Every structure is written in C-alpha cells, then in structure tokens.
Amino acid sequence: MAEKVVIGNAELWHGDCREVLPLLPAFDAVVTDPPYGIGWDAGYTRFKPGGVERAKRLGQNDYMPIVGDDIAFDPTMWLGTSAVVMFGANHFSDALPRGMWLVWDKRRPDGSAFISEAELAWCSVPGAVRVFKHCWQGFARATENSQHYHPTQKPVALMAWCMDVAKVGQAAIVLDPYAGSGSTGVAAIETGRRFIGIERERQYFDIACERIENAQRQAPLLPPEPAREPVQEGLL
Numbered sequence: 470m471a472e473k474v475v476i477g478n479a480e481l482w483h484g485d486c487r488e489v490l491p492l493l494p495a496f497d498a499v500v501t502d503p504p505y506g507i508g509w510d511a512g513y514t515r516f517k518p519g520g521v522e523r524a525k526r527l528g529q530n531d532y533m534p535i536v537g538d539d540i541a542f543d544p545t546m547w548l549g550t551s552a553v554v555m556f557g558a559n560h561f562s563d564a565l566p567r568g569m570w571l572v573w574d575k576r577r578p579d580g581s582a583f584i585s586e587a588e589l590a591w592c593s594v595p596g597a598v599r600v601f602k603h604c605w606q607g608f609a610r611a612t613e614n615s616q617h618y619h620p621t622q623k624p625v626a627l628m629a630w631c632m633d634v635a636k637v638g639q640a641a642i643v644l645d646p647y648a649g650s651g652s653t654g655v656a657a658i659e660t661g662r663r664f665i666g667i668e669r670e671r672q673y674f675d676i677a678c679e680r681i682e683n684a685q686r687q688a689p690l691l692p693p694e695p696a697r698e699p700v701q702e703g704l705l
Contacts, residue, residue: 558591651677
C-alpha cells in the first residue's frame with residue numbers, strides 16, 4: 470500500500486515508484502539520482518579486504534542499504550518526459566539517447582578529493598558539457614556540512630542548478646522517483662517549483678518529509694497555493 474503526504478505544494482509518496490507512477494498527476498520534469506548498480510556501501514573500510522563486512526561489524530555504516538543498487542538500472546520508464554536529469558548515467562549510458570552531460574566537480578579548493586573528483590549526470594536537453602563546482606568531500610563541504618542523511622545525498626544547490634540547466638520552468642512540477650532524503654524536493658521548493666517525490670525506505674521518506682516541511686516554511690518564492698498542514702493518506 471502506497472502512502473501519500475501532502476506538504477504545501479509538495480506531494481511525497483512512500484512506496485515503490487513503479488507502483489506509484491500510475492497514481493501521479495502530470496509532471497514536467499524528472500530530476501533524480503537513481504540506484505544504478507554499483508552496490509555502494511558507506512563504510513570507509515570497504516576498500517580493504519573484507520571491508521564491507523568489517524565496517525558493519527564495527528558499526529561504521531549507519532545508512533540503510535540502497536534498494537536496487539545491486540542490479541543494472543533501466544532508465545527507459547523516465548525518458549518520455551521532456552526535461553530529465555539523472556545522476557550516475559555514465560553507468561547506463563548505452564540505454565540513453567543523445568543529450569547533455571553535466572559534471573559535478575566535488576574537489577576541495579586545493580584540488581584534492583576523497584574517492585572521486587566528480588560525478589556525472591545526463592540531461593535530456595541537448596547541449597555542450599556543463600560543469601558545476603561545489604566542494605563535497607567528507608567534512609569539507611561548501612554547504613550542508615552537518616546535514617548528511619543519505620549515503621548518496623546531493624547538495625541542494627547542485628539540484629537547483631540542474632533544474633536551471635534543464636530549463637525547468639519556475640512553475641513546473643518536478644518529480645524525483647528516487648527521492649532519498651529529499652534534496653531535489655528542497656531545491657524545488659526553494660526555487661519556487663512544485664515537487665513530487667517517491668521514496669520506498671521509511672527512514673529516508675520521513676527525513677524527506679521533515680526537510681521539505683522546513684523548506685516550505687522558509688522558502689520566499691512559493692506558488693500562490695496556500696500552505697497546508699501535512700495530510701496522510703493510505704492508498705491501495
């Protein structure tokens with residue numbers, strides 16, 4: 470059973486996006502960071518022999534597993550939307566049509582980096598490669614330094630930039646079918662856009678609801694619809 474929570478001009482769903490999609494209203498853009506089949510684990514010791522299991526025994530991995538991240542990702546169901554941004558698309562680029570590549574440069578000011586220096590996203594709007602520089606290396610972050618809720622969490626500023634590059638209108642409805650802790654939703658609210666998010670893990674869904682509710686209270690550019698108290702609905 471899918472669960473819907475409405476917070477102001479945002480609609481959040483707790484459930485599997487494949488089941489929720491037929492229940493959604495029309496949307497204008499898909500901006501997301503899907504699970505793309507790398508079996509990611511947040512324990513830093515995962516790079517050593519037996520590292521993943523060792524990290525778990527020592528309690529060093531506090532994140533929930535990312536469901537679906539141990540199989541190849543198929544982007545087909547989202548390609549019908551005119552404006553699409555998907556991170557990790559270099560892992561499934563053979564399934565994508567022509568578009569634009571976005572580069573998120575994560576390096577510290579001195580050029581150093583932990584693990585990767587950058588991440589790639591595919592954008593359905595054709596164009597030249599675009600680069601966004603925003604430090605996000607461990608505790609060295611340009612923003613949100615104490616607000617790390619999800620192992621693959623993206624900066625709110627990055628997701629807002631992606632919407633602008635993809636030419637997502639200010640009154641558009643943005644869908645994130647793999648919402649995680651809600652960074653795309655916060656970015657949409659802060660830039661005056663409407664948002665629909667889907668997340669299947671309860672822990673992250675609850676965090677996303679809280680973050681988006683906070684963003685609704687602080688955003689100066691909300692559309693005319695008056696903010697409402699969260700309403701929880703159960704749907705078969």
